[in-house]
Amino acid sequence: MNSSKINYTGLVLEYDSGIVPPPYSHVFRLALDWSKGDLEAQLDLHYTEREELSEEEILDEGFTLQDDFSYKGKLNSIWIKPLQQMHDKTKWTNKDIEEGGISVTLTEKGKDLGLKIPSNQEEWQLMAQDLIQAIYETIKKEAPLKVSYRKVSSEDTIDCSLTVHFSNREVIFEKNGKSNPVNWEYAIQLMKMIFTPDYHYELAKEEAGKKRGEYIECGDGYWHELGKGVVNIDPSFDAVGKIKQGFEELLGE
Incomplete structure (x- = not known):
């Protein structure tokens, strides 16, 4: 049966x-x-x-x-x-x-x-x-998971964030004061990718970087630069690249 x-x-x-x-x-x-x-x-x-x-x-x-x-x-x-x-x-x-x-x-x-x-x-x-x-x-034992992301280019600085509410399966993407819902499965796969690489806390800063590059803060107040403070564990799998790609898609770039 x-x-x-x-x-x-x-x-x-x-x-x-x-x-x-x-x-x-x-x-x-x-x-x-x-x-x-x-x-x-x-x-x-x-x-x-x-x-x-x-x-x-x-x-x-x-x-x-x-x-x-x-x-x-x-x-x-x-x-x-x-x-x-x-x-x-x-x-x-x-x-x-x-x-x-x-x-x-x-x-x-x-x-x-x-x-x-x-x-x-x-x-x-x-x-x-x-x-x-x-x-x-x-029960408010923990807050929703919020990941902040900054992209600094020669033209401008873009700040955004992704907040995952497990309590009601909602994901909110915020940029320039505007918020939009994000597909749950997409966001969970991106979150899984975010926690795949190595994070070198000895290189982390309490403020987001201002030099050209991509920076991420995973809810603990420490900012890491992708490719320097965040590095792939497995050379054959580019998790860092996939994190950048995920946020590029959210930013519509």
């Missing part, structure tokens, strides 16, 4: 980071239910094996001593259709995920319809991360 024909009204995503060492290793369970029309979400996230580390070792990696998180409440129902589309296009596998991965359990009005392992693990993990980010934004 085609899995897309199954009548389901919710999904449970369960993830285990597997062989990732602490303090990064974690598990979560994200239950999503739309049987009553609204999208109800319940998240339980727990960091594992931290008893092996000192407090200093945890803090030095940028974590806190209270990173476990739980949430129960509503999410914007705009997430329902993407979840259904992801499920209906997924091919399932019998592959073991003992070394880490994500599983999907369908539910119908709370009734368990069986656990499945998606073959497109990365896509489901990214979807889960987006949903968790949506929860963080919904």
